[in-house]
Amino acid sequence: MKSVYHHGDLKNALLDAADDLLLREGLQGFTMRACARLANVSHAAPAHHFGDVNALLTAVxxxxxxxxxxxxxxxxxxxxxxxxxxxxxxxxxxxxxxxxxxxxxxxxxxxxxxxxxxxxxxxxxxxxxxxxxxxxxxxxxxxxxxxxxxxxxxxxxxxxxxxxxxxxxxxxxxxxxxxxxxxxxxxxxxxxxxxxxxxxxxxxxxxxx
Missing domain, CATH: 1.10.357.10 (Tetracycline Repressor, domain 2)
Structure with a gap:
């Protein structure tokens, strides 16, 4: 999983982080903010690329x-x-x-x-x-x-x-x-x-x- 944002690859970095977050924390610990922290990006980034937590879960x-x-x-x-x-x-x-x-x-x-x-x-x-x-x-x-x-x-x-x-x-x-x-x-x-x-x-x- 990438922990640093690279131009043009933020969406995949977020998806990698979300994938890892679900594996580590389960659904109970799965939030957009936690995903952003794990990817080392702004809290607004997941919503910008996926819309909401359900869309992000769908991608995962x-x-x-x-x-x-x-x-x-x-x-x-x-x-x-x-x-x-x-x-x-x-x-x-x-x-x-x-x-x-x-x-x-x-x-x-x-x-x-x-x-x-x-x-x-x-x-x-x-x-x-x-x-x-x-x-x-x-x-x-x-x-x-x-x-x-x-x-x-x-x-x-x-x-x-x-x-x-x-x-x-x-x-x-x-x-x-x-x-x-x-x-x-x-x-x-x-x-x-x-x-x-x-x-x-x-x-x-x-x-x-």
Whole structure:
């Protein structure tokens, strides 16, 4: 992170500071003034470049999505197309991201904090949703999508499987992050993710077209 303002790069310096601030202090300690102090710039600078704290949080959340989709793609690439392994890799990526960037994970799905339209979400958010959707579509033997607008609509039965898959993956990561699965020994988590991922993968493959 840059702590000194360089002409022409103030916006990125502020974003670096905001990213670091959220990681260090969490949402409770996240303010425009704290961000400005960390970037070593005037208190007015964040508002000038981002408008308000919600817009700044949205930019930070977009960085979170960039990291999440990169991790998802890395894990998926390593399993070479095996469907059960893909589901397991997706669960691992989600849990690993949540544990590495807990405060980012907590805000990335908070519509009350972020500023974007459902029709036009941040690019990295759209890429993440497309990647997750394609994991489910491959399980079912369905054609993959390349645009968020191609996600099956409410009347399509595929959307139910997409929601089931996402709820499982996101829900497990969220519960573990918030300490609700503390009764499970750490060494057992990988086995649980593996077993549940295999069950979900087998269920979805049975619905293949």
């Amino acid at each position: 959340a977009a960085r979170g999505y960039e990291r999440l989709v990169a991790l998802l793609q890395e894990k998926l690439k390593s399993v070479d197309g095996d469907l059960e392994d893909e589901m397991y890799a997706t669960g691992l990526a989600y849990v690993e991201f949540a544990e590495t960037y807990p405060e980012h994970f907590r805000i990335m799905f908070r519509k009350d904090l972020l500023v974007y339209s459902v029709e036009s979400p941040p690019t990295a958010m759209a890429e993440t949703l497309i990647e997750l959707t394609n994991v489910i579509l491959r399980q079912r033997g369905e054609p993959e999508i390349s645009l968020l607008s191609e996600v099956p609509g409410k009347g399509n039965p595929v959307i139910k499987d997409i929601l089931i898959g996402w709820c499982y993956i996101h829900g497990y990561a969220h519960l573990r992050l918030e300490g609700q699965l503390s009764m499970i020994p750490d060494e057992a988590h990988f086995k649980i993710i593996r077993e549940n991922s295999d069950r979900l993968s087998n269920l979805l493959q049975q619905r293949a077209v």
